[in-house]
Amino acid sequence: xxxxxxxxxxxxxxxxxxxxxxxxxxxxxxxxxxxxxxxxxxxxxxxxxxxxxxxxxxxxxxxxxxxxxxxxxxxxxxxxxxxxxxxxxxxxxxxxxxxxxxxxxxxxxxxxxxxxxxxxxxxxxxxxxxxxxxxxxxxxxxxxxxxxxxxxxxxxxxxxxxxxxxxxxxxxxxxxxxxxxxxxxxxxxxxxxxx
Amino acid sequence: xxxxxxxxxxxxxxxxxxxxxxxxxxxxxxxxxxxxxxxxxxxxxxxxxxxxxxxxxxxxxxxxxxxxxxxxxxxxxxxxxxxxxxxxxxxxxxxxxxxxxxxxxxxxxxxxxxxxxxxxxxxxxxxxxxxxxxxxxxxxxxxxxxxxxxxxxxxxxxxxxxxxxxxxxxxxxxxxxxxxxxxxxxxxxxxxxxxxxxxxxxxxxxxxxxxxxxxxxxxxxxxxxxxxxxxxxxxxxxxxxxxxxxxxxxx
Numbered sequence: 001x002x003x004x005x006x007x008x009x010x011x012x013x014x015x016x017x018x019x020x021x022x023x024x025x026x027x028x029x030x031x032x033x034x035x036x037x038x039x040x041x042x043x044x045x046x047x048x049x050x051x052x053x054x055x056x057x058x059x060x061x062x063x064x065x066x067x068x069x070x071x072x073x074x075x076x077x078x079x080x081x082x083x084x085x086x087x088x089x090x091x092x093x094x095x096x097x098x099x100x101x102x103x104x105x106x107x108x109x110x111x112x113x114x115x116x117x118x119x120x121x122x123x124x125x126x127x128x129x130x131x132x133x134x135x136x137x138x139x140x141x142x143x144x145x146x147x148x149x150x151x152x153x154x155x156x157x158x159x160x161x162x163x164x165x166x167x168x169x170x171x172x173x174x175x176x177x178x179x180x181x182x183x184x185x186x187x188x189x190x191x192x193x194x195x
Numbered sequence: 196x197x198x199x200x201x202x203x204x205x206x207x208x209x210x211x212x213x214x215x216x217x218x219x220x221x222x223x224x225x226x227x228x229x230x231x232x233x234x235x236x237x238x239x240x241x242x243x244x245x246x247x248x249x250x251x252x253x254x255x256x257x258x259x260x261x262x263x264x265x266x267x268x269x270x271x272x273x274x275x276x277x278x279x280x281x282x283x284x285x286x287x288x289x290x291x292x293x294x295x296x297x298x299x300x301x302x303x304x305x306x307x308x309x310x311x312x313x314x315x316x317x318x319x320x321x322x323x324x325x326x327x328x329x330x331x332x333x334x335x336x337x338x339x340x341x342x343x344x345x346x347x348x349x350x351x352x353x354x355x356x357x358x359x360x361x362x363x364x365x366x367x368x369x370x371x372x373x374x375x376x377x378x379x380x381x382x383x384x385x386x387x388x389x390x391x392x393x394x395x396x397x398x399x400x401x402x403x404x405x406x407x408x409x410x411x412x413x414x415x416x417x418x419x420x421x422x423x424x425x426x427x428x429x430x431x432x433x434x435x436x437x438x439x440x441x442x443x444x445x446x
Binding site for chain 1: 198200318361416
């Protein structure tokens, strides 16, 4: 069973469909027991950093999310709140990844960063069968910097971490559920973890 | 940098695609879901579904359709047609749409752009502008291009962005259906004055038209219907052609 962490934000319809298509059952929940017992955990990608953090705190999920042992995938804002600090709402975040999330510099580029961009310098099992420089779909205005947790980067006026990994924790700035065949492969690789 | 996007547009009437012809390997020609999947496989970067139903039943069918599209498609898609209040937009979001387009309703009530983008974010709101070149100015038209709104394209586009539009979809009514190329000059001007991506629509006839659009007009994406539907241009081939000519596209 996959647990999609419910922090009361937005539309997760596409994500649920993508998980179903992989043949996985899921539950949308904020119950720590269900989250602890899930085989895979997903932090979905809709919302604003400081309000998502507030929702996580209201549901007393901070410790749970830091201590779970199953593979965790944070998507977009889900990954950003797993970092240590976000400029969006100037908020401390979960600190699972040591990265800081900064507003994208508008050096001649449009913000939000919206559309298909390349993901490079791929590392680790989530990129099995995925080509170096593959295209993924992005929609965001803030992005994590690059450090030792970076498992891919993307160039949009500056380089940023398009995915992160530390222990059993993974995160993507792109939306795998909207990234065509490559995104489906990425999710399949995630669900292969722990199997 | 992001790739230039190619976007097929499907007109949907009472749950069926209106211009669905000449598709190979489709179980049902005119099935919007099957057509969408077909285009996604061919390399379309996004899809737009426009509801042209005039009836209440048609509108309901459309929401059901949006749900099926969201279930089956693995690329982003935008829906539009007759969206006139935030509840309608919310229903489409809940059905799984990534973005909506606002057109006539936003002209009558520009506050709608603000309201929807505040609640769901700018990335959810595409403002579609149909315009016609008249007396040396690009005039905004609404209701399928029948009514002169006495709004000027550039001013309305800037206002839409200030109110929270995440993208502008500009259709030149002078070029639409002519297959003689996009409204390059107007697009260049538009791209210079607004901060959001611009989707060009109207006039696509050859692969060269797309190349010119991306090389010299500054547009971020191209939307077309008939040239894709009747297979005059195959998206995969078009992308290879653009790539060979130095345009950054997702292959």
